[in-house]
Amino acid sequence: MSKRFKYHRLPGKLLRKNISIPQLLGYAFATLAGMIILFSAFCFREDVKPLFLSDSNLLKPGFMVVNKKISVLSAFAEGVSIFKSSEIDEIKRQDFVRSVSYFTPCQYQVKAMISLSGRGSELATEMFFESVPDKLLNRISNKEWKWDEKSGLIPIIIPRDYLNLYNFGFSGSQGLPQISESIIQQIEFQVLLYGNGIYEEFKGRIVGFSNDLNTILVPETFMVWSNNKFAGADEGSEKISRLIIEVKNPADPKIAGFFAEKSNYEVNDNQGEQGKLSYFLTILIIAVIIVGALVLLPAMGLMLLSINLMVYKDRQTLNDLLLLGFDRRTLVRPYSVLVVFLNITVGISGIVSAWIIRGFYFPKLAVLGITETSGALLPTIVFSSCFVLILTVLDVFWIYRKIHLCCR
Numbered sequence: 001m002s003k004r005f006k007y008h009r010l011p012g013k014l015l016r017k018n019i020s021i022p023q024l025l026g027y028a029f030a031t032l033a034g035m036i037i038l039f040s041a042f043c044f045r046e047d048v049k050p051l052f053l054s055d056s057n058l059l060k061p062g063f064m065v066v067n068k069k070i071s072v073l074s075a076f077a078e079g080v081s082i083f084k085s086s087e088i089d090e091i092k093r094q095d096f097v098r099s100v101s102y103f104t105p106c107q108y109q110v111k112a113m114i115s116l117s118g119r120g121s122e123l124a125t126e127m128f129f130e131s132v133p134d135k136l137l138n139r140i141s142n143k144e145w146k147w148d149e150k151s152g153l154i155p156i157i158i159p160r161d162y163l164n165l166y167n168f169g170f171s172g173s174q175g176l177p178q179i180s181e182s183i184i185q186q187i188e189f190q191v192l193l194y195g196n197g198i199y200e201e202f203k204g205r206i207v208g209f210s211n212d213l214n215t216i217l218v219p220e221t222f223m224v225w226s227n228n229k230f231a232g233a234d235e236g237s238e239k240i241s242r243l244i245i246e247v248k249n250p251a252d253p254k255i256a257g258f259f260a261e262k263s264n265y266e267v268n269d270n271q272g273e274q275g276k277l278s279y280f281l282t283i284l285i286i287a288v289i290i291v292g293a294l295v296l297l298p299a300m301g302l303m304l305l306s307i308n309l310m311v312y313k314d315r316q317t318l319n320d321l322l323l324l325g326f327d328r329r330t331l332v333r334p335y336s337v338l339v340v341f342l343n344i345t346v347g348i349s350g351i352v353s354a355w356i357i358r359g360f361y362f363p364k365l366a367v368l369g370i371t372e373t374s375g376a377l378l379p380t381i382v383f384s385s386c387f388v389l390i391l392t393v394l395d396v397f398w399i400y401r402k403i404h405l406c407c408r
Contacts, residue, residue, distance in 0.1 A: 026302055027302045031300075035346060035354075035384070035387070036357070065242060105129075106230075107233050110191065111126055
């Protein structure tokens with residue numbers, strides 16, 4: 001058994017003689033530098049992901065809300081705050097605009113009522129509805145955000161400030177209990193719609209809250225249906241007072257220049273500022289990834305060159321071992337084991353180094369409201385492991401190919 005074991009170890013002993021330690025160290029350090037940059041960029045992306053997927057904003061990043069300013073003239077002249085078709089077309093023609101949508105208002109009367117259990121009274125208020133295209137909304141479940149005429153349940157989204165006004169203003173002065181978001185989303189209330197000589201009662205339920213849209217939203221399908229029934233209005237006949245503009249690049253200076261010329265336009269800056277931040281962070285991450293790739297590519301080239309040189313130096317030994325009865329898989333194994341060990345060692349070092357770097361920049365992200373400390377760990381490990389695996393497979397494939405060509 002001992003002689004047989006030594007016999008099978010013979011190819012490894014013979015082939016390792018021509019391995020260049022300086023070349024391997026050069027590959028290891030260059031690859032480590034590239035992996036640290038790449039893994040750190042990916043880790044940073046995972047850390048700032050909440051900024052791109054903020055659960056407090058209904059509109060997706062890259063959208064802004066535009067309306068006309070309300071002036072003294074607006075109180076005496078009807079339609080001053082309404083956008084004309086020519087004005088909408090002018091906005092659509094701008095280079096920075098990708099698409100233009102608008103808020104659809106209800107054209108009938110709305111009243112909401114809720115009974116106060118145990119008090120023998122009810123709260124009632126006149127209100128309004130608006131809708132926006134469902135494709136613009138960021139985080140509403142399709143299952144909840146659906147109008148079904150048979151059920152008669154209207155899903156509603158309200159500004160979070162409305163609930164805060166009730167909890168910290170109205171409830172205290174009226175001796176009413178405060179209500180959390182989770183509780184109010186379980187309460188159904190009466191919604192009365194009347195117009196066009198029709199009066200009908202529905203159920204309503206709040207399914208979400210918004211920080212960026214100061215309106216009461218209902219599904220677009222319900223708005224089209226209800227405007228047609230209670231106002232006799234066809235789709236597209238409504239007066240447009242607020243636009244939702246999707247921009248190609250939130251940081252484009254042309255945006256500020258265009259709206260500076262339109263002194264009677266007002267822009268909701270919340271989405272614009274978030275869009276700019278998201279855009280700059282995306283550019284930063286892409287730039288860092290490109291730098292990491294530029295460092296890794298020469299390192300990979302150095303490794304492939306080292307493999308070529310080792311196989312070239314060992315070509316006579318490889319042919320002799322083939323004549324002794326060793327197959328190509330056995331000849332590939334010494335090189336493959338070396339590459340696998342080297343890549344795994346460098347990969348683990350890269351992950352550890354990226355996590356150490358994270359410890360320096362992560363506390364600075366607190367100013368952006370990011371406080372979660374471990375959410376990026378698992379995705380970073382998975383990404384890094386997949387990258388090391390792909391790199392190793394490519395190296396092993398290259399080794400097998402070179403030995404196959406050398407020993408034909």
